[in-house]
Structures are given as structure tokens and as C-alpha cells.
Amino acid sequence: MSLEGADVYIDGIGSIFFNGQVLKVDLLTLYPDPKEANKMNPRLAGRIAMPINAAVQLRDGLNRLVADLQKAQEQNQKASTAAAQGLESDGAEKKSKK
Numbered sequence: 780m781s782l783e784g785a786d787v788y789i790d791g792i793g794s795i796f797f798n799g800q801v802l803k804v805d806l807l808t809l810y811p812d813p814k815e816a817n818k819m820n821p822r823l824a825g826r827i828a829m830p831i832n833a834a835v836q837l838r839d840g841l842n843r844l845v846a847d848l849q850k851a852q853e854q855n856q857k858a859s860t861a862a863a864q865g866l867e868s869d870g871a872e873k874k875s876k877k
Contacts, residue, residue: 789824802834803827
């Protein structure tokens with residue numbers, strides 16, 4: 780089975796193993812429990828296995844992603860605060876004109 784170029788959707792990460800040379804990460808997908816309607820059961824969807832240098836690249840890429848997400852979140856919070864303050868000042872101006 781070849782997954783070359785294919786996306787694999789996962790719901791989460793299971794176990795992470797490192798044997799000193801290869802990092803292995805279990806990929807999990809959730810499936811409905813046939814006996815309980817509101818319960819989801821995790822199943823192994825696959826495993827990523829990579830050498831140390833690829834694991835370091837993954838870590839570095841994830842660190843950059845997290846930093847970018849934090850920066851975007853801070854910018855969104857500043858924009859939301861500014862917008863809220865603008866609405867408050869607009870309301871105060873309208874009241875003072877009356």
C-alpha cells in the first residue's frame with residue numbers, strides 16, 4: 780500500500796516511541812462505538828517512523844508554527860480590543876451629542 784502524495788486524516792496522537800535512532804509516532808482516528816451512540820473509540824490509523832534528523836526538522840517546524848499562531852492570536856486580540864474600544868467611544872460620542 781502506497782500513501783505517496785496522499786493526505787491521511789488523524790484525530791490525535793497515540794504512543795510515541797524512540798529507540799535511540801528512530802522516532803515512531805502512532806496516528807489515531809476516532810470511530811463511533813457500535814454499542815454506545817455517543818462514544819468514540821480510537822483506532823490506529825498508521826504510524827510515522829523517522830530518523831533523528833527528520834524528528835529535529837519536525838520539532839523545528841512545529842516550533843515555528845506555534846510561534847506564528849501565537850503572534851496571529853496576539854494580533855487578533857489587539858484588533859478585537861481596538862474594535863471594542865472604538866465601539867465604546869462611538870457610543871460615548873453619540874450620548875454627548877444628545
